Amino acid sequence: MSDYKMHILVCGGTGCRASQSEKIVANLQSELEFHKIEDEVKIVTTGCFGFCEKGPVIKVVPDNTFYTEVKLSDAKDIVNEHIIKGRPLKRLLYKNPKNDYAVTSTSNIEFYKKQVRIALRNCGFINPENIDEYIARDGYAALGTTLTEMTPEEAIKIIKDSGLRGRGGGGFPTGLKWEITRNVQNDVKYVVCNADEGDPGAFMDRSILEGDPHSVIEAMAICGYCIGASNGLVYIRAEYPLAITRLKVAIDQAREYGLLGDDIMGTGFNFDITIRYGAGAFVCGEETALIHSMEGLRGEPTFKPPFPSVSGYLGKPTNVNNVETFANVPVIINKGAEWFSSIGTEKSRGTKVFALAGKVNNVGLIEVPMGITLREVIFDIGGGIRNGRKFKAVQTGGPSGGCLTEKDLDMPIDYDNLIAAGSMMGSGGMIVLDEDDCMVSIAKFYLEFTLDESCGKCTPCRIGNKRLFEILEKITQGNGVPEDLNRLRILANVIKDTSLCGLGQTSPNPVLSTLDNFYHEYEAHVNDGKCPAGQCKALLRYQIQAEMCTGCTLCFRNCPVGAITGERKAPHHINQALCIKCGICHDKCKFKAISIV
Amino acid sequence: MKVKSLADLKKIKAQVQEKIKLREQGENADKIVQVKVAMATCGIATGAKDIMTYLINELDFRGIEAVVTQTGCMGYCYAEPTIEVIVPGKDPLIYGFVTRDKAKEIIDQYILKGEMVDGVIPITYKTIDE
Numbered sequence: 001m002s003d004y005k006m007h008i009l010v011c012g013g014t015g016c017r018a019s020q021s022e023k024i025v026a027n028l029q030s031e032l033e034f035h036k037i038e039d040e041v042k043i044v045t046t047g048c049f050g051f052c053e054k055g056p057v058i059k060v061v062p063d064n065t066f067y068t069e070v071k072l073s074d075a076k077d078i079v080n081e082h083i084i085k086g087r088p089l090k091r092l093l094y095k096n097p098k099n100d101y102a103v104t105s106t107s108n109i110e111f112y113k114k115q116v117r118i119a120l121r122n123c124g125f126i127n128p129e130n131i132d133e134y135i136a137r138d139g140y141a142a143l144g145t146t147l148t149e150m151t152p153e154e155a156i157k158i159i160k161d162s163g164l165r166g167r168g169g170g171g172f173p174t175g176l177k178w179e180i181t182r183n184v185q186n187d188v189k190y191v192v193c194n195a196d197e198g199d200p201g202a203f204m205d206r207s208i209l210e211g212d213p214h215s216v217i218e219a220m221a222i223c224g225y226c227i228g229a230s231n232g233l234v235y236i237r238a239e240y241p242l243a244i245t246r247l248k249v250a251i252d253q254a255r256e257y258g259l260l261g262d263d264i265m266g267t268g269f270n271f272d273i274t275i276r277y278g279a280g281a282f283v284c285g286e287e288t289a290l291i292h293s294m295e296g297l298r299g300e301p302t303f304k305p306p307f308p309s310v311s312g313y314l315g316k317p318t319n320v321n322n323v324e325t326f327a328n329v330p331v332i333i334n335k336g337a338e339w340f341s342s343i344g345t346e347k348s349r350g351t352k353v354f355a356l357a358g359k360v361n362n363v364g365l366i367e368v369p370m371g372i373t374l375r376e377v378i379f380d381i382g383g384g385i386r387n388g389r390k391f392k393a394v395q396t397g398g399p400s401g402g403c404l405t406e407k408d409l410d411m412p413i414d415y416d417n418l419i420a421a422g423s424m425m426g427s428g429g430m431i432v433l434d435e436d437d438c439m440v441s442i443a444k445f446y447l448e449f450t451l452d453e454s455c456g457k458c459t460p461c462r463i464g465n466k467r468l469f470e471i472l473e474k475i476t477q478g479n480g481v482p483e484d485l486n487r488l489r490i491l492a493n494v495i496k497d498t499s500l501c502g503l504g505q506t507s508p509n510p511v512l513s514t515l516d517n518f519y520h521e522y523e524a525h526v527n528d529g530k531c532p533a534g535q536c537k538a539l540l541r542y543q544i545q546a547e548m549c550t551g552c553t554l555c556f557r558n559c560p561v562g563a564i565t566g567e568r569k570a571p572h573h574i575n576q577a578l579c580i581k582c583g584i585c586h587d588k589c590k591f592k593a594i595s596i597v
Numbered sequence: 598m599k600v601k602s603l604a605d606l607k608k609i610k611a612q613v614q615e616k617i618k619l620r621e622q623g624e625n626a627d628k629i630v631q632v633k634v635a636m637a638t639c640g641i642a643t644g645a646k647d648i649m650t651y652l653i654n655e656l657d658f659r660g661i662e663a664v665v666t667q668t669g670c671m672g673y674c675y676a677e678p679t680i681e682v683i684v685p686g687k688d689p690l691i692y693g694f695v696t697r698d699k700a701k702e703i704i705d706q707y708i709l710k711g712e713m714v715d716g717v718i719p720i721t722y723k724t725i726d727e
Binding site: 061063084087126135144148258259294408 | 598604605607610619624627634636649650666686717
């Protein structure tokens with residue numbers, strides 16, 4: 001029996017660390033020491049809880065009290081009131097935004113209610129830098145059973161039967177990929193983990209590596225056994241320092257325990273993992289570009305076939321899977337294919353992690369069963385739209401995806417439905433947009449991203465996207481003409497059909513999908529010279545309504561370019577030729593006399 | 598510590614299980630026995646802390662899956678130490694004047710066999726949910 005009566009779990013993910021969770025740990029520790037109860041209460045730094053919106057978050061067990069937005073100064077009260085006197089601190093509890101009631105336990109928080117955590121099973125539960133805690137959660141048991149009780153074919157069959165598909169975006173069946181790589185004859189093969197997460201707003205792979213790195217290591221070893229490889233490589237972007245640190249610690253611990261290295265568990269199977277750093281290029285998430293980058297070549301994609309399964313890293317058969325895909329593998333081996341395939345939909349089994357962002361109340365990382373509707377994700381888990389605004393669209397699949405609208409809210413989310421609706425699963429970024437977002441600007445934003453990230457190898461992507469971007473810019477500047485809309489569509493389709501790799505083939509998707517769903521917004525820009533959402537500055541005009549202006553001179557004094565004139569106590573006037581549309585006068589006016597037209 | 602076989606791994610797992618047991622129990626708190634010890638000033642003054650330690654050790658020694666937590670003043674300051682025992686599927690019971698012997702009796706009779714034990718404080722209040 002350990003002497004600890006309570007554990008305080010403090011989130012140590014990048015988000016919460018940014019809001020000083022490390023210092024909170026130190027403060028809690030010194031408070032415990034001050035009261036001489038450091039032997040009774042243990043502080044554990046865990047991975048991401050997912051509820052990043054309310055970070056830093058802290059959970060006290062066994063009573064499961066969940067504290068949000070904890071400040072450094074709160075450490076004292078947590079120890080004094082909760083730990084010593086047993087009175088949960090009401091002011092730090094999560095409040096249900098719908099009725100303002102404080103909720104004590106995580107099981108009663110809407111954000112967690114509909115989630116099913118498989119890939120994130122240990123995130124926010126164990127200390128990622130402690131291999132023992134992972135082992136206590138059945139860690140490495142799947143590797144043990146696979147090595148001692150199964151042939152590679154049997155293990156591959158389990159993964160195939162489970163229906164697991166690649167979580168990086170493409171959705172290729174994982175078991176099939178392993179089988180293909182296994183069947184290629186070669187003395188050297190490689191297992192590669194793709195941790196080059198590049199979609200703006202997506203951070204599930206980072207969180208898994210930060211919160212549960214051992215699950216990825218274990219799965220890579222299982223994959224190595226299945227395909228006949230003894231070398232693993234993790235390709236991770238150098239911008240993920242915390243994930244890299246924790247992964248390194250985990251690899252060292254696994255080696256120390258003999259779970260990586262030679263003759264693992266006395267079975268004669270050898271496997272080890274090395275880390276390769278990427279410089280953060282979006283295109284390197286594409287597997288052929290990723291492999292070239294690891295080989296020390298330029299991160300440019302090449303034509304497939306040959307697929308990496310046949311000729312990949314250094315020309316050897318290479319199996320590339322994404323972090324989240326790997327994180328699912330040990331659980332599938334432990335619990336069986338049938339259990340996994342009972343979750344989700346017909347063609348998309350299991351769960352998917354989404355990074356929920358944008359204009360929702362509960363921003364964070366969620367894992368939900370496939371087949372859940374967008375409505376449940378946005379309005380139940382996400383807690384609805386911020387500031388009571390109206391839902392407009394949700395962008396999934398990042399710069400390669402498209403947007404879904406009101407009509408798609410009740411569609412079950414899976415790989416195939418999203419594609420049918422003109423978007424894609426992607427790696428799981430989900431950005432919610434409200435009525436204040438201009439869809440033309442959103443399309444322009446994503447296109448600007450792909451424009452930056454295009455490797456420049458093929459013409460349609462390099463030049464086509466540039467031209468596409470210029471047309472969008474022209475429209476948002478107020479210089480668009482009706483023919484531009486048709487031009488956009490033709491050019492987008494050409495880029496889609498003729499680009500070399502996935503990046504170029506999908507880059508016009510945000511444009512096409514906004515054209516399909518929000519054509520009227522494009523029309524308003526080019527025909528009426530108006531931006532319905534009031535976002536495109538060039539199309540806005542600030543105007544003072546004479547009858548409401550009191551002549552207080554506040555706007556006059558704050559205008560940075562001197563565009564406002566008028567006498568005291570008489571209505572003021574904005575000189576449109578000078579106005580730079582900064583909006584300061586609109587924000588400063590106390591009488592709502594300045595309107596946007 | 599080298600893991601040389603699957604049996605080794607299982608051995609390590611059994612050893613380290615304790616480390617996270619508290620957290621796993623917390624996740625399933627509503628399915629196992631819960632004991633809440635009133636640990637306000639009056640409770641602490643009458644030895645609630647000692648009772649809590651005793652309960653934790655005794656329940657663990659007998660292999661009973663249970664969560665023992667502390668709570669604030671329950672209002673029965675005349676009857677401290679007081680504890681609240683929740684057996685899944687049954688109404689919560691509050692016991693007053695809990696000594697080590699009483700705690701042992703509660704575990705033996707009520708938690709294990711479901712038989713009533715003297716010393717239950719009748720509930721004289723209503724919660725806001727009712």
